[in-house]
Amino acid sequence: MDPNPIGFHQHDHSHCVADAVAEADRSCREAGLQLTPVRKRTLEILLEEHRALGAYDVLARLAKDGFGSQPPVAYRALDFLTKHGLAHKIERLNAFIACAHPGDIHTPAFLICTSCNAVAEAETDPSHSLLSQIAETTGFHISKAVLEAEGTCPNCITDAAK
Amino acid sequence: MDPNPIGFHQHDHSHCVADAVAEADRSCREAGLQLTPVRKRTLEILLEEHRALGAYDVLARLAKDGFGSQPPVAYRALDFLTKHGLAHKIERLNAFIACAHPGDIHTPAFLICTSCNAVAEAETDPSHSLLSQIAETTGFHISKAVLEAEGTCPNCITDAAK
DNA sequence: GCCCGAGACGTGATAACATAACACAAATTT
DNA sequence: AAATTTGTGTTATGTTATCACGTCTCGGGC
Ligand SMILES: [Zn+2]
Ligand SMILES: [Zn+2]
Ligand SMILES: [Zn+2]
Ligand SMILES: [Zn+2]
Numbered sequence A, B: 001m002d003p004n005p006i007g008f009h010q011h012d013h014s015h016c017v018a019d020a021v022a023e024a025d026r027s028c029r030e031a032g033l034q035l036t037p038v039r040k041r042t043l044e045i046l047l048e049e050h051r052a053l054g055a056y057d058v059l060a061r062l063a064k065d066g067f068g069s070q071p072p073v074a075y076r077a078l079d080f081l082t083k084h085g086l087a088h089k090i091e092r093l094n095a096f097i098a099c100a101h102p103g104d105i106h107t108p109a110f111l112i113c114t115s116c117n118a119v120a121e122a123e124t125d126p127s128h129s130l131l132s133q134i135a136e137t138t139g140f141h142i143s144k145a146v147l148e149a150e151g152t153c154p155n156c157i158t159d160a161a162k
Numbered sequence C: 001g002c003c004c005g006a007g008a009c010g011t012g013a014t015a016a017c018a019t020a021a022c023a024c025a026a027a028t029t030t
Numbered sequence D: 001a002a003a004t005t006t007g008t009g010t011t012a013t014g015t016t017a018t019c020a021c022g023t024c025t026c027g028g029g030c
Helices: A016-031 A037-047 A055-064 A071-083 A130-138 A154-161 B016-031 B037-047 B055-064 B071-083 B130-138 B154-161
Strands: A087-090 A095-098 A109-113 A119-122 A141-152 B087-090 B095-098 B109-113 B119-122 B141-152
Touching (some): A037 A055, A037 A071, A055 A071, A055 A095, A071 A095, A109 B130, A130 A141, A130 B109, A141 A154, B037 B071, B055 B071, B087 B109, B130 B141, B141 B154
Parallel strands (some): A109 A141
Antiparallel strands (some): A109 A119, A141 B141, B109 B119
C-alpha cells in the first residue's frame, strides 16, 4: 500500500502539510476567516493522510491533542473547512479529505481506491461536465455536485498483476 | 410541490408502479433471482415515491405490512435491489430510490431538488463521462461511479419566480 | 424418504455517523 | 457598560448501518 499517493503518484510529503497549512492561513486571513487552533489542527490531521478520514477518527486525534472530545468539536471544524473549500466530504465514505487544490474554484471529482484506500482529487471543467449538460437540457439548476468513482488505482493494478 | 415528478415532468403514476414490478418480476425470473415478498414489497414502496426514502422509512412500511421490524430486514432487501439494478442508493441523502431505467446497463446520474425533494435519474453515456476521461488519463480502473447533483428543479424554479 | 448446504428471513444487540441544546468565554458592536 | 456575535466545550439524543445467531425452506445427492 502506497503511503503517499497523491493523484496516485509518489511525492515528497514532508513539506506538503506545512505548505498547505501556511497557504490556508494566508487565504483565511485574506478572507477575514478565523483559522483557529482546532480548525488548523483539523486541517493538519487531514493533510497528514492522502485518504479520507471519518469524523470520529479526526475527533480522536483532536482529543489526544487536548481539544474537546465530543463529536461536535470535530464536526464543527470539518464544517468550517468544507464550507470554505479547504476540505471535502466524500459522500460514499462518510469521510473527509483535505482539498488538493485549495483556492481554485472547482468542482472536485474523486477517485477512491478500494484496495489501498487512497483518494485522489481531480480537477474538472465544470462546463464540460456530464451533470452540467444534463442540467442544461432539463432546466435544473445545480448548486452542488458530487462526483465520486470507486475502483482500483494504477499502483494497486500493477501490484495485483505481479 | 409536485407529487409526481419523474424527470420533473408530470405523468400518469397509476400504472407505473404495477408495470415496474411486473417487469422486475420477469427480469428476476429470467436471471434466476428470487424476488421474494419482502423484496417485491420494498420495490413497490420505493416506486410509490419519486423521491429517495431512508432505510428506516422503508422499514417502517414493511413492518406495517407484517414483515420484520428490525433494520437488517430493510437493508437486506435494499441491498438485493441495488445489487441487481432495481434500485439505487443516493449517497448524498443516505437514501434509496427505485431505478427509473431497470434492465439497461447504465451509469446513473441523479438530480436532487432541495426544494421539493424530487430525485430524477438521468441516463448517461459512460464513455463520454468526465470520470471516464479522468480515469483514462490516470490509469485508474472504475468499478462504480457516483454522480449526484443537488439544486433546484425546473418546477421549483418556476414556482419561486412567481 | 432423508441428509445436507445454500439462501432467505427474523431477532436482539451494537457500531458508526451526525445533530440538538445549552453554558461559557472572548471579541466586536452599540 | 450592555448587547451581539462567534467560537468552544459539554451532555444527551437522533439517525444510519452492521454483526451474530437461530430458524425455516428449498433444492440436490444419496
Ligand atoms: Zn502529500
Ligand atoms: Zn490503490
Ligand atoms: Zn411514476
Ligand atoms: Zn423541486
